[in-house]
Amino acid sequence: MRSPLFRLALTASALSLCAACNLDPATSTTPSSSAEVQPRQAQLIDCLRENEFTMLAAHRAGYASGYAENAITSIRRSAELGALYAEVDVAQSTDGVLYLLHDRTFDRTTTGTGAVLETSWAEITAMQLVDQDGTVLDERVPTLADTFTAAREAGIYLNLDLKNATRPALVEAIEAAGAEDEVIVIAYTVEHAAELHALNSNLVLSAPNEPEALAAAGVNLDNVYLWLGVGAPDAEIDAALGAQGLETAAGLFPLEQGDVSVYQAAAAAGVEILSINDVATGSEALGGAEELTRQIALCAAPA
Numbered sequence: 001m002r003s004p005l006f007r008l009a010l011t012a013s014a015l016s017l018c019a020a021c022n023l024d025p026a027t028s029t030t031p032s033s034s035a036e037v038q039p040r041q042a043q044l045i046d047c048l049r050e051n052e053f054t055m056l057a058a059h060r061a062g063y064a065s066g067y068a069e070n071a072i073t074s075i076r077r078s079a080e081l082g083a084l085y086a087e088v089d090v091a092q093s094t095d096g097v098l099y100l101l102h103d104r105t106f107d108r109t110t111t112g113t114g115a116v117l118e119t120s121w122a123e124i125t126a127m128q129l130v131d132q133d134g135t136v137l138d139e140r141v142p143t144l145a146d147t148f149t150a151a152r153e154a155g156i157y158l159n160l161d162l163k164n165a166t167r168p169a170l171v172e173a174i175e176a177a178g179a180e181d182e183v184i185v186i187a188y189t190v191e192h193a194a195e196l197h198a199l200n201s202n203l204v205l206s207a208p209n210e211p212e213a214l215a216a217a218g219v220n221l222d223n224v225y226l227w228l229g230v231g232a233p234d235a236e237i238d239a240a241l242g243a244q245g246l247e248t249a250a251g252l253f254p255l256e257q258g259d260v261s262v263y264q265a266a267a268a269a270g271v272e273i274l275s276i277n278d279v280a281t282g283s284e285a286l287g288g289a290e291e292l293t294r295q296i297a298l299c300a301a302p303a
Contacts, residue, residue, distance in 0.1 A: 038222055038223070039180065039181055039202045039203075039204055039223060040181035040182075040300075041157070041181060041182075041183070041184060041204035041223075042204050042222055042223045043299075044299045044300055045204070045225050045247045045272055045273075046245075046247070047298070047299035048247065048272040048273075048295075048299055049242060049245075049247050049272055051295070051298070051299065052270070053272070053295045053299065054266070054267035054271060054272060054273075054274060054286060055083070055084035055085070055272065055273055055274070055292065055295075055296070056078075056081075056082065056083040056084060056085070056273075056274055056276055056279060056282050056283065056286065056292070057083065057084065057085035057086075057087045057159050057249070057273050057274065057275040057276070058074070058075075058078035058081075058083045058085065058086045058087060058276070058279045059087050059251070059253065059275050059276060059277050060074075060087065060088070060089065060102055060277075061074035061075045061078060061086045061087070061088050061100075062074050062075070062077060062078035062081070062083060062086060062277075062279040063131065063132055063277070064077070064131075064132070064278075064279075064280070065131060065132060065133050065135075066131055066135070066137070067131060068109060068129035068130060068131045068132075068137055068139060069089075069102055069109050069129075069132075070088050070089055070100035070101060070102060070109070070141075070142070071100075071129050071137070071139055071142070072139070072142050072146070072147065072150045073137075073139060074086070075088070075147070075150055075151055075154055075156060076150070076154045077279070078156060078279050079151075079154035079155055079156035080154075080289060081279045081280055081283040081289050082283045082286075082288065082289035082290075082291070082292030082293055082296075083156060083279055083282075083283070083292075084156070084157060084273070084292075084296055085156065085157050085158065085159040085184065085273070086151060086156050086157075086158055086159065087158075087159035087160075087161060087186075087275060088100050088147060088158060088159070088160060088161065089101060089102040089161045089162075089163050090144055090160055090161065090162050090163060090165045090170060091116050091163045091164050091165055092163075092164055092165035092166070092169060093116075093119060093120055093121040093124060094117070094118065094119060094120045094121075095120050095121055095122075096169070097121035097124075097143060098143065098144035098145070098165055098169060098170070098173050099121070099124060099141050099142060099143045099144060100141065100142050100143075100144065100147060101116060101141060101163065102163065103116070104116055104117075104163075104164075106119070106124075106127060108130075109129065109130055110127040110128065110129055110130055110141060111127050111128045111130060111136055112124070112126070112127035116163070116164055117164060124141050125140060125141070127140065127141055128140060129141065144173055145173070145177060148177040148179050148182070151182065152182065157182050157183065157184070158179075158182060158183045158184070159183070159184045159186065159206065159275075160174075160183050160184065160185050160186060161186045162185075162186065167192065167195055167196055167199065168199060170185065171185075171196065171199040171200050171203070174200075174203070175200065180200065180202055180203060183203070183204075184204050184205065184206055184225075185203050185204070185205050185206070186205070186206045186227075187205045187206065187207045187208070188208065189208065190207070190208060190210055190213045190214055190217050190219070191217070193205050193207040193208070193214055193217070193219045193224070194214075194217035194218050194219055197218060197219050197220055197223070198218065201220050201223065202223065203223065204223045204224065204225075205219070205223065205224045205225075206224070206225055206226075206227050206249055206273075207219065207224045207225070207226060207227065208226070208227060209226040209227060209228055209229075209241075209248075211226065211241075211244070211246060221246065224246075225246070225247040225248060225249050225272060225273060226241060226246055226247070226248050226249070227248075227249050227250070228248050228249065228250045228271065229250065229251070230250070230251040230252075230253060230254060231250070231251070231252075231254065231255065232250075232252075232255065232262075232265065232266065232269075233248070233250040233266055233269045233270075233271045234269065235268070235269035235270055238269050238270040238271055239270060242270060247272045247273070248270070248271050248272060248273070249271060249272065249273035249274070249275060250266060250271050250273075250274060250275070251274075251275040251276075252266055252274055252275070252276050252282075253275070253276070253277055256276060256277055256278045256281070258278065258281055259281075260281060260284055260285035261285075262285075263276070263281070263282045263285035263286060264285050264286070267285075267286060
């Protein structure tokens, strides 16, 4: 198991494709060369691109039989398998507690029922988590605050996907936990990305592949990676973005069938972050936990 401290020390043909990936070489969407020190996450993803490393983001924490979605035990397992990020979903109770849950109701992934928007934290604490096979686990729905602590202890970063929680509440929680250098925040629209950077420009975001629109909206492109969507990534589009100093991510969920070649092909396309469900197979495909941990340690080392 990796040390919990190592992260906390915490071309012409390509350019011709810029129109396809919303880039205009004549515009100023290229990340700046400011003398300001970049946030740790921005330095890390730059290092991944510069070293041609591809990392794993464990979707919904990396669930499997015996490991529920958005569970602390799943986060720990993903860390042990060499994932760089545990992607978790952030919901908010009626009394303001931030916690992890994907769906709009509790029925599928817990022993509880009812709508997220109508449920207090006291009610949620009585629920147990349920795995993908329907097995009730001896584990409760975690708060976001407890998740920050667990991720630090496991040596894994978090990729935060907002559900009904508000962006100001999320940013406040990140800042209160001192976790700015330990998270990526997902923004599904240019407007959401701009709002997040207006709240805290040092947060690193997963943002839509619209770099010109992001820059025009005031988003700091030094502190983003671009989401290429779900499915096999296009190597030429990735190369065009890479030529602009921009990193990318893609989701492989519909392609995952236990075949290592799916992950290897996506890595060969140049994508820095692969969001996946099957962390064990993804880890094997990219060289195993030991090799992934070596690469992470290289890029997470203090500047």
